Amino acid sequence: MLTKIAWxxxxxxxxxSSVVITSIAMGIWAGLFVISVSAGLNDQRTKDALDTYxxxxxxxxxxxxxxxxxxxxxxxxENVKSVLDTTPxxxxxxxxxxxxxxxxxxxxxxxxxxxxxxxxxxMEVSTMHTKIVEGAYFEGIKRNPIVIGKKLAEKLKxxxxxxxxxxxxxxxxxxxxxxxxxxxxxxxxxxxxxxxSVFIRASDANRLxxxxxxxxxxxxxxxxxxTVETTTEKLAAELSGLKVRSWRDVAPDLGYADEMMMQxxxxxxxxxxxxxxxxxxxxxxxxxxxxxxELGMLMSVGMNKTKVFFMIVIETVFISLVGGPLGxxxxxxxxxxxxxxxxxxxxxxxxxxEFGISSTIYPNLEPNFYLNVxxxxxxxxxxxxxxxxxxxxxxxPAEAVRAI
Amino acid sequence: MSAVIKTxxxxxxxxxxxxxxxxxxxGVTMEIERGEFxxxxxxxxxxxxxxxxxxxxxxxxxxxxxxIGDTEITALSDNQLIDFRLHNIGFVFQAYxxxxxxxxxxxxxxxxxxxxxxxxxxxxxxxELLTAVGLDDKVGNRPGELSGGQQQRVAVARALASKPQFxxxxxxxxxxxxxxxxxxxxxxxxxxxxxxxxxxxxTHDQRVIDRARRIITLEDGKIISDERHxx
Numbered sequence: 206m207l208t209k210i211a212w213x214x215x216x217x218x219x220x221x222s223s224v225v226i227t228s229i230a231m232g233i234w235a236g237l238f239v240i241s242v243s244a245g246l247n248d249q250r251t252k253d254a255l256d257t258y259x260x261x262x263x264x265x266x267x268x269x270x271x272x273x274x275x276x277x278x279x280x281x282x283e284n285v286k287s288v289l290d291t292t293p294x295x296x297x298x299x300x301x302x303x304x305x306x307x308x309x310x311x312x313x314x315x316x317x318x319x320x321x322x323x324x325x326x327x328m329e330v331s332t333m334h335t336k337i338v339e340g341a342y343f344e345g346i347k348r349n350p351i352v353i354g355k356k357l358a359e360k361l362k363x364x365x366x367x368x369x370x371x372x373x374x375x376x377x378x379x380x381x382x383x384x385x386x387x388x389x390x391x392x393x394x395x396x397x398x399x400x401x402s403v404f405i406r407a408s409d410a411n412r413l414x415x416x417x418x419x420x421x422x423x424x425x426x427x428x429x430x431x432t433v434e435t436t437t438e439k440l441a442a443e444l445s446g447l448k449v450r451s452w453r454d455v456a457p458d459l460g461y462a463d464e465m466m467m468q469x470x471x472x473x474x475x476x477x478x479x480x481x482x483x484x485x486x487x488x489x490x491x492x493x494x495x496x497x498x499e500l501g502m503l504m505s506v507g508m509n510k511t512k513v514f515f516m517i518v519i520e521t522v523f524i525s526l527v528g529g530p531l532g533x534x535x536x537x538x539x540x541x542x543x544x545x546x547x548x549x550x551x552x553x554x555x556x557x558x559e560f561g562i563s564s565t566i567y568p569n570l571e572p573n574f575y576l577n578v579x580x581x582x583x584x585x586x587x588x589x590x591x592x593x594x595x596x597x598x599x600x601x602p603a604e605a606v607r608a609i
Numbered sequence: 610m611s612a613v614i615k616t617x618x619x620x621x622x623x624x625x626x627x628x629x630x631x632x633x634x635x636g637v638t639m640e641i642e643r644g645e646f647x648x649x650x651x652x653x654x655x656x657x658x659x660x661x662x663x664x665x666x667x668x669x670x671x672x673x674x675x676x677i678g679d680t681e682i683t684a685l686s687d688n689q690l691i692d693f694r695l696h697n698i699g700f701v702f703q704a705y706x707x708x709x710x711x712x713x714x715x716x717x718x719x720x721x722x723x724x725x726x727x728x729x730x731x732x733x734x735x736x737e738l739l740t741a742v743g744l745d746d747k748v749g750n751r752p753g754e755l756s757g758g759q760q761q762r763v764a765v766a767r768a769l770a771s772k773p774q775f776x777x778x779x780x781x782x783x784x785x786x787x788x789x790x791x792x793x794x795x796x797x798x799x800x801x802x803x804x805x806x807x808x809x810x811x812t813h814d815q816r817v818i819d820r821a822r823r824i825i826t827l828e829d830g831k832i833i834s835d836e837r838h839x840x
Binding site for chain 1: 658662665667668688691692694695696700702703704706708709710711715718719720722723724767771
């Protein structure tokens with residue numbers, strides 16, 4: 206009967222209850238959408254970075270991690286490859302020569318990270334070949350082709366098929382220079398990285414390096430992203446002389462953002478619920494004060510304080526059980542729609558690129574987040590009901606029953 | 610006959626010992642026997658409401674005692690009083706005070722639900738009582754769909770649902786028209802005679818006073834007269 210009374214009391218003042226329910230639903234809906242955009246932004250940034258530059262796992266010479274010196278090559282690269290070939294979690298891998306040097310044209314010279322790749326392997330671990338906006342990925346130029354970022358091309362004032370010179374050092378400090386021709390110009394969502402990275406073929410790099418030829422990095426993609434950490438540990442155990450790191454360790458800023466994101470999202474929802482709670486408290490206080498006589502009667506005829514308390518709590522929970530799920534469902538549908546369609550933010554595209562974020566955002570949220578939000582709504586309602594319920598208990602039956 | 614209600618030198622002082630001390634009850638001693646149809650009358654401020662509140666377990670005395678049956682109600686804690694009221698006292702209020710979101714039948718059943726009586730028993734007794742008060746055709750109506758007189762009859766049925774030792778009616782006819790008052794008093798008098806249910810009224814209404822078989826008059830917190838009438 207308590208639940209029956211509580212449920213019917215919710216609709217006693219339909220307008221007032223509808224206003225509160227709508228405010229809860231709208232608050233949750235808006236909160237979920239904003240959060241999904243933030244989560245989508247973060248996921249996008251992480252995904253773009255992993256897809257283009259970082260991959261899931263990287264292997265280096267331990268000394269190379271501390272000091273990116275050309276002499277710290279990976280020893281036993283063939284052994285590394287054979288281990289990777291026999292690890293079922295590994296989807297693909299690509300070996301890279303990593304050099305720090307200068308890229309120069311007649312317009313000037315700029316420092317850059319020179320990544321020398323085996324194109325056919327690189328295309329399996331990176332989507333860089335899909336980011337070409339002019340020319341092609343190591344095609345069309347037979348000798349010394351180079352692929353550079355659009356921003357860097359603009360700074361160097363060069364275009365396709367133009368010649369640029371890259372210089373770097375060998376182990377003994379000797380400067381090596383090579384002329385390369387632009388085969389392709391790429392553009393990712395990370396303008397800063399594009400400005401400071403060029404790609405050449407590993408064979409060309411090692412030819413220039415001569416006796417210092419070798420590879421400094423192996424980039425790995427796994428089949429299932431959930432297995433990154435376990436696969437990293439497994440490979441680290443098998444390749445004990447080398448440094449095997451997951452992307453979270455290779456790019457700590459990305460890992461940190463990822464860890465913090467969930468906590469931030471819950472904090473945002475908690476703040477929204479706190480604000481909504483004030484509305485709930487206000488509504489229930491009004492309901493209690495309006496029903497002073499009725500509550501006085503209930504206590505007079507023998508309804509104990511516990512039942513009176515829970516009647517108010519249940520009524521509050523019912524309000525949130527209507528508004529909360531409604532907001533969650535609306536949020537889910539909105540996120541699903543825009544998650545598929547994307548939100549075009551090209552109007553602020555340039556600004557987003559500075560942060561490594563593409564101009565089309567795909568909002569998304571983990572499925573269990575919706576359930577957790579629904580639970581948080583109910584908890585917030587219970588907490589919000591405590592003050593009005595206590596107010597009801599403070600009524601003196603003899604006075605309340607005669608209230609005007 | 611055995612005493613259902615017994616008060617001994619019952620006193621209720623507000624702000625005792627201070628300059629503005631108010632003596633709402635100043636030594637009330639009385640006994641109400643089972644089956645009595647008693648009206649407590651007196652001018653405003655005479656102590657009627659205070660007396661009924663203490664007898665009804667809704668207030669505490671300053672001095673003296675009150676017994677309901679064998680239980681000294683004035684010695685019970687607040688939690689004990691809640692339970693005692695549920696099982697021993699029926700209330701009829703001036704403003705009906707029905708639960709607006711429940712039907713007539715559900716309002717009557719509600720008391721029995723608090724007493725944890727089985728569903729079938731609740732339903733049967735509710736129907737019996739609503740029939741006794743002439744509302745067997747209104748069982749599914751909510752208070753908003755009933756007249757004032759009909760609501761008060763539901764309140765009487767609700768008060769009797771718990772099989773109380775007595776029914777406390779505080780100005781039950783104050784909000785009713787003449788016909789409704791007459792109908793309500795007929796029902797209560799009938800129940801009193803047939804079921805030997807004890808009724809204790811607080812009233813200004815002469816129509817109620819005229820039907821009471823015992824009239825206790827209060828003034829300044831004291832009983833100034835106690836008359837019995839054959840009716």
